[in-house]
Structure formats: structure tokens, C-alpha cells
Amino acid sequence: MAVFETKFFSESLxxxxxxxxxxxxxxxxxxEFGDAIQYPGQKQKYQVIWLIPTGTADHSKNVRSxxxxxxxxxxxxxxxxxxxxxxxxxxxxxxxxYFDFLTRELPTIMRSIYPISxxxxxxxIGGASNGGFTGYMTALRNPHQYAAAFSIGSFLDIRKCRDNKxxxxxxxxxxxxxxxxxxxxYDPHVHDTKTLAEDLAASGKEQPKFYSVLGFEDPYYPEAxxxxxxxxKILKDMTVIEEHGFHDWDFWDPQLRKVLEWLPLKRGFVE
Incomplete structure (x- = not known):
């Protein structure tokens, strides 16, 4: 494994x-894996997960937690x-x-440095807590860019936060x-995931797959x-799972593993 911290100047930000x-x-x-893990060849690329941090976390929190x-x-x-x-x-x-940074500038820069498809x-794209909201919002607005989005313990209607103590x-x-x-x-066609789902369904465009999991003991569960x-009910392919769990990494981490098992990952390089 290798974990990099890449620093660069963002024109968008x-x-x-x-x-x-x-x-x-x-x-x-x-x-652990025999010869399965190899260095990429000249034309070999990795599939990539854009793992969005929780609302108050920095870039390192997903790796640390x-x-x-x-x-x-x-x-x-x-x-x-x-x-x-x-x-x-x-x-x-x-x-x-930030949307331009996440969907245009960041992928362009990352693909110029790292061997990603x-x-x-x-x-x-997706994440836990508010990272899952961002994953859904981004995939709904740019369905041509992502094959799947996921949320773990997330408010998919971000304004419901007002109703939760x-x-x-x-x-x-x-x-x-x-x-x-x-x-x-505030523009529901930009900021509201239900409206964005309705817009996508009406457009006839190919839809990503979606996955959401919520914990019964999560204090955000009633509003989420x-x-x-x-x-x-609006999207063609959305899996919703409810299990026992809180709003913390003890719940999110095993769910993240399940997400990777759900994603159409090839466990090898793509050309």
C-alpha cells in the first residue's frame, strides 16, 4: 500500500x-495476496473511489479513522x-x-499524476455522514461521470439538519x-437531492447505481x-439498508467494507 498527501494550487478555490x-x-x-498486487504498467489504470469526508473532517480523516x-x-x-x-x-x-473543484479540476489533476481511470x-463517489450527501448530490448532477454513489449514515436532505437537535x-x-x-x-435543482433525482429521472439519462445504509441508533436516523x-422511489437502482448502529466509525467502517463489496470493482487494472 501507499498513502500520498498531494499538495497543489487550486484555481477553483x-x-x-x-x-x-x-x-x-x-x-x-x-x-497476503501472492502476485495479485502489482505495479501498474504503462497503460494500466486503477478504478477509483472518490471518498468524501464527513462535513467537519479534513482530507486525512477517512484514512485515520x-x-x-x-x-x-x-x-x-x-x-x-x-x-x-x-x-x-x-x-x-x-x-x-467547490463543485467545480471536485468534479472538474481535481479529477484532471489527479489523472495527470496518478494512474487512475x-x-x-x-x-x-460517496462517504459517511455529510460525505454521503455530497456523493449523491454530485452523482445526480453529473451522472455521466460516476457509475455509482453511496452514503453511510447520511442526511440526503441536508436541510433536515434544522429539525435535528x-x-x-x-x-x-x-x-x-x-x-x-x-x-x-438556495436552488433545489442544485442543492436538494430529491429534486435532483426527479430531474435525472425526467431527463432520461443513464443513472448511476445508488446505495444507502442507516443505523437505527444514529441520532440523525429519524430525520434521515x-x-x-x-x-x-424515484431512482431506478437504489439500495437502502437499515441496521443497528450509531453515527460513528464503529458503524461506518464495516459498512464501508460492505460498500466496496457492492461496488462493481474488478480487483485488477483496467485499460
Missing amino acids: LQDVTVSVILPLPTSSNM SRIEEYAKIHQVAVITPNLHNSLGFNLPHGVE SRREDNF HAKFWYEKVSASLFGENDQY VGPTKEIS
Whole structure:
């Protein structure tokens, strides 16, 4: 395995950024996998998971809190985690363009440095908590770019945070920067996943596959479950799972492993 911290200047964000990158490179002996893990050849690429951090986390949190390194090696897939700074991946009202960064600039730069595939069928996006919301929002807006999206313990209707005593504090701190002081920049065709799902269904475009899992003991569950099930009725292929679990990595980490088993990963290089 190799874990890189890649730093570069972002034109979209007008600042230096840091991104975590995991590549399933071989160890000296490869005793766990024999000859299955190899260095990529000149035309060989990895499939890639764009693993979005939780709302308040930085680029390193997914690597520090989960066993994603191990899961990436088992499935021989690259994993890339950016830092989105409480933006949820939106272009913000006053010119900081996180959506453009996430969907255009970041893939372009990463593909120029690392051997990762640009094909839709090899790209997947999602995460835990607010990272799952961002994964859905991004895949719904750019269905041509991702074959699948996933959420683990996520509010898929981000404004439901206002109705939850645990999430309300965070939402009140960040909502003005996302939507304006009086929600004047809020656009359901940009910010609301149910509306985005309806837009995608009406468009006739090919839809990604979607996967969501919620924990019964998660304090966000009461407000999260309804919108999740509503969206599942709109999309062609969305799996919804409910299990016992809290809003923490003790629940999220084994679910992340299940997500990788669900994704159409080839456990090898793609051309």
C-alpha cells in the first residue's frame, strides 16, 4: 500500500489544497495476496473511489479513522479524499467553486499524476455522514461521470439538519455560507437531492447505481430515513439498508467494507 498527501494550487478555490491518495501497491513479499498486487504498467489504470469526508473532517480523516487502506488493497482500487471545508461540495455564493473543484479540476489533476481511470464505469463517489450527501448530490448532477454513489449514515436532505437537535448547531453555523443569510441562493435543482433525482429521472439519462445504509441508533436516523426512502422511489437502482448502529466509525467502517463489496470493482487494472 501507499498513502500520498498531494499538495497543489487550486484555481477553483484560489488556494493551496491537500488531498489524500491511496494506491494498492505491492509490499516486499505480497504474502497476503501472492502476485495479485502489482505495479501498474504503462497503460494500466486503477478504478477509483472518490471518498468524501464527513462535513467537519479534513482530507486525512477517512484514512485515520477507517480500514480503507486494507479494503483498497483487497479490491485493488485507488481511493482519493479531498478536503471540502464544510462546503458539501457546492459552488458557494461568493465565488469559491467547490463543485467545480471536485468534479472538474481535481479529477484532471489527479489523472495527470496518478494512474487512475477516467471512464465512467471505473469512477465511484460517496462517504459517511455529510460525505454521503455530497456523493449523491454530485452523482445526480453529473451522472455521466460516476457509475455509482453511496452514503453511510447520511442526511440526503441536508436541510433536515434544522429539525435535528444534534445537527442543528452545525447547520446554523454553515448554512449562510452555503445558501445565503436568508436562503436567497438556495436552488433545489442544485442543492436538494430529491429534486435532483426527479430531474435525472425526467431527463432520461443513464443513472448511476445508488446505495444507502442507516443505523437505527444514529441520532440523525429519524430525520434521515424519510428522505432516503423517498429518493429510492424515484431512482431506478437504489439500495437502502437499515441496521443497528450509531453515527460513528464503529458503524461506518464495516459498512464501508460492505460498500466496496457492492461496488462493481474488478480487483485488477483496467485499460
